[in-house]
Amino acid sequence: MKGVLLNNLGSPDSTNIKDVKTYLDEFLMDERVIDIPYWKRYVLIKGIILNFRPKKSAKAYKKIWWDEGSPLVVISERFTEKLKQKIDIPIELAMRYGSMSMEKGIKNLVDKGVTEIFLAPLYPHYAMSSYETVVTKAEEILAEHYPSVILDTLPPFYKKPDYIRVMSDNIAHHLKDFEYDHILFSYHGIPERHIKKSDPTKSHCKIDGSCCERNSVAHYTCYRHQCFETTKAIAKELDLKEGTWSNSFQSRLLKDPWLKPYTDFELEKFPKEGKKKLAVITPAFVSDCLETLEEIAMEGEEEFLEAGGTHYKHIPCLNDNDDWVNVMKEWIENWNNN
Template identity: 70%
Template sequence: MKGVLLVNLGSPDSPTPKDVKPYLDEFLMDERVIDVPKLLRNLLVRGIILQTRPKKSAKAYAKIWWDEGSPLVVISERFTAKLRQHTNIPVALGMRYGSMSIQKALQELTGQGVDEVLLVPLYPHYAMSSYETVVVKAMEVQKKHFPNIELTTLPAFYKSPDYIRVLSESIAEGLKDFEYDHILFSYHGIPERHIRKSDPTSYHCKIDGSCCSVNSVAHHTCYRHQVYETTELVKAHLGLPEGKVSTSFQSRLAGDPWLKPYTDYEFERLAKEGKKRLAVVTAAFVSDCLETLEEIAMEGKEQFEEAGGEQYKHIPCLNDSDAWVQVMANWVNEWQQNEVLPV
């Protein structure tokens, strides 16, 4: 029997340092998030970061926390519930980090007789710290606890025509009645070394602005190429003016070169260049989360206005919109009926 496992990032159980600390520990100790030797990672995370970060992060979570719980979890649960209404096979939701584990979700599916699972990492783009770590963790759990289950993984869907269509329509809806000077596509940032590590050719990715436009097998696992492709496809779909759209990267750590340009620098640059009305799209995520709701919607607005900007609009993620649910349902149903992945 077939079933579907949706996996998103995860969340602490509450916006308190007590619950944030173990969540951050699991997240930051992931070798695909902080990819340094374990001893150094342990020293960095447990000896330095976790001494101060939980209290700071808890305050950030408290700013965006809903009555029902973590926005990312609540949105993911709503999306899952809607998806179940559009397919006749079991659908379970797990998180890469936190108490809503992948193991619990697979247990839920096997309890319903499922032995063939479509794994759906809820990330449009391939990155070792997001999409890849979900796949690796799911395979580890499957091998250890559910050896009789067969796993099939949905590919990164960053350029799927259906995904681009619903993303574009969502952005267009968000731009209604907002006369923008500029649209900034701000994606989650990753270290430049992750790009090179994900390059199967070991030579194509140079992060110099040219390699992304030269066709290569490396693009299948190149986060930088894929996010720029998403921006270009949406721009083409909506007919956005060339000079009014750009791409940037947020959420970096000090000490290493991360993908540029940096979003906070772009807020200042655009405002000082006279862009008074800015719309921001966070297309690295399908569900609004701490990074979109606090870092971009709140802090980003402050940064832009302090630099001289006047009007700022964060376009929500796809979340549990009916159109996005229908796209995912179509993919699931096609896999169920034809055993092919349409993405």
């Protein structure tokens, strides 16, 4: 029997500092998130970051928490329930971090008699700290507990035409009554070293402004290239004028170089350039979460207006949009029928 495991990032169980600390501990100790030697990671996370970050993060989560729970989890559950109404095979939702673990999701499928799993990481782009860690974790669980279960995986869908179409339709819908000077495509940031680590050629990725435009096998695992391709495809689909849109990267951690330009720097710069009516979209996420609802929709607006901007619009993620549900349904059915 075939089954599907949808997988998103995860969330603390509550806004309680203890729950946030537990979640951050698991997340930040992942070697694909903070890729430094274990002993250094242990000292940094458990000895330093977990002594101050949980309180700050708990405060941020409280600003965006819904009555039903974490927005990311609630939205992902709604998306999953809509899919279940359209597809006959078993579907489970799991999170890479937190109590809705991948172990539980896989066990639930196996307990229903599933012997072949279609893993669908809900990340459009390939990155060590998102797509790769989900796939690796699934492989480890199956190897240890269910070695006879077959695993198939949905590839990154950053430029699949049907994904670009629903993304573009969503953006157009939310821009219908908004007159903008500029659209900012803000992607989640990652350290520059992750780009080079993910390069199978160990020579193509230079992060110099040109390597993303040269054809290479490295693009299959290059987050930066894939982000730029998503933006270009959406801009083409929406027929956006050159100069009215740009890319940036948000959510830096530590002092290492991360992908540039930085979103917060761009938000401060735009008003000085006469771009005072700004729309911001976050295409690295399919579900609204802390990084979109608090960092972009709240903090981003405050930074932009303080810098002299006059109008600011955060465009929601696809969330449980019916068209997005139908796209995932088609991808699953194509796999199931092969």
